[in-house]
Amino acid sequence: MTTAIDLFAGLGGWSTGARNAGVDVLWAANHWPVAVEWHSANHPETQHVCQDLHQAQWEKVPPHDLLLASPCCQGHSKARGKKSGNPQHDSSRSTAWAVVSALEFHRPEAGLVENVEEFTDWALYPAWVAAVQALGYQVAPHVVDCADLGVPQHRVRLFLVLTRSKAPLMLELHRRQHVPAASFLNFDAGRWSPIEKPGRAQATLDRVRNGRQSFGERFIMPYYGKGSGLTGRDINRPIGTITTLDRWALVDGDRMRMLSAGEALAAQSFPADTLRPDNHRLTMHMAGNAVPPLAGQRIIEALKAAS
Structure with a gap:
């Protein structure tokens, strides 16, 4: 074959x-x-x-x-x-x-x-x-x-x-053996924003609070949806399903950001040299649909x- x-x-x-x-x-x-x-x-x-x-x-x-x-x-x-x-x-x-x-x-x-x-x-x-x-x-x-x-x-x-x-x-x-999300997450890169800022939804703040209680200062959580929504996820286990939309957020102390397109591709096990669109939304769409x-x-x- x-x-x-x-x-x-x-x-x-x-x-x-x-x-x-x-x-x-x-x-x-x-x-x-x-x-x-x-x-x-x-x-x-x-x-x-x-x-x-x-x-x-x-x-x-x-x-x-x-x-x-x-x-x-x-x-x-x-x-x-x-x-x-x-x-x-x-x-x-x-x-x-x-x-x-x-x-x-x-x-x-x-x-x-x-x-x-x-x-x-x-x-x-x-x-x-x-x-x-x-x-x-x-x-x-x-x-x-x-x-x-x-x-x-x-x-x-x-x-x-x-x-x-x-x-x-x-x-x-x-x-x-399961490969942890920590294997591809980069806490030294990306566009971070303060967790406590005007306009941040209370549901998001609640998820962050619950995540801190369960996993400490660094963890990942869905920014919307159900599943791990109430507590987030430990970075020492695989991330949840990568979808076609921005879903996963990283929390690091008092700051947070969304998963980058490069991290989403790594979560999907694509090689680091995979060529992809410059457009973040388009790359996320294609990554989420991929095998x-x-x-x-x-x-x-x-x-x-x-x-």
């Missing part, structure tokens, strides 16, 4: 993981020009196409051993508060059918599909699995916390392993070992 294609390629999480696992990514596609631009910058050896994969011309895609795909997850994720009948969410969920089309044309040895856990709650998920099986593939769902693969972030995701085997192939994913490269690498290595 030496060659792959990357569907819905963004900043290059799957592709970087594949490269580190000894797999050449021959072709990558996304409908968003910005995603194609930055994937091209980080993977110049890969052939790139900017198109809606519903209209993909699969005959122009080079033969490959492995299909990598991360169909749009927004229509499935709880974080988006989806509602039944939302046309935008219905459209995003339908992107998963491009995986079936690609498999039907090229019949690669295997496929790896990443998404949120709620993907299996999709009304058409049984039909999607049936279509994949009709093409001769077994479907093995793996729910994985990427922190268990060495990524310094708790990020639970669904990885579907598609193989042309007699039975679903469950990978042997060795649990790695952590190290998680991708570990899963591809496990698949190769089992094949």
Whole structure:
């Protein structure tokens, strides 16, 4: 298993993981020009196409051993508060059918599909699995916390392993030691502001107070949302899930700042030399949507070992 294609390629999480696992990514596609631009910058050896994969011309895609795909997850994720009948969410969920089309044309040895856990709650998920099986593939769902693969972030995701085997192939994913957020946080850099300042929300001040009681003077906390919202998180454990928006704040004594884009990429296990937009919001959006490269690498290595 030496060659792959990357569907819905963004900043290059799957592709970087594949490269580190000894797999050449021959072709990558996304409908968003910005995603194609930055994937091209980080993977110049890969052939790139900017198109809606519903209209993909699969005959122009080079033969490959492995299909990598991360169909749009927004229509499935709880974080988006989806509602039944939302046309935008219905459209995003339908992107998963491009995986079936690609498999039907090229019949690669295997496929790896990443998404949120709620993907299996999709009304058409049984039909999607049936279509994949009709093409001769077994479907093995793996729910994985990427922190268990060495990524310094708790990020639970669904990885579907598609193989042309007699039975679903469950990978042997060795649990790695957790890597703390402190490994990538830089308390000597960034734009800090006083915690006690006019206009600071009381909810934020309450979180800071609770965090200090639990973790001392240095910790991380979500600036909004639930989860660790009441107490924050110890920097000696992995950070929580990196999202497409600014969510995580660092507290250091009487000052605080938001997580930088560089730190978000490090939390996702992207290499330090990853090329990215200068725009902070755009980089955060792309980072939050990405497959952590190290998680991708570990899963591809496990698949190769089992094949």
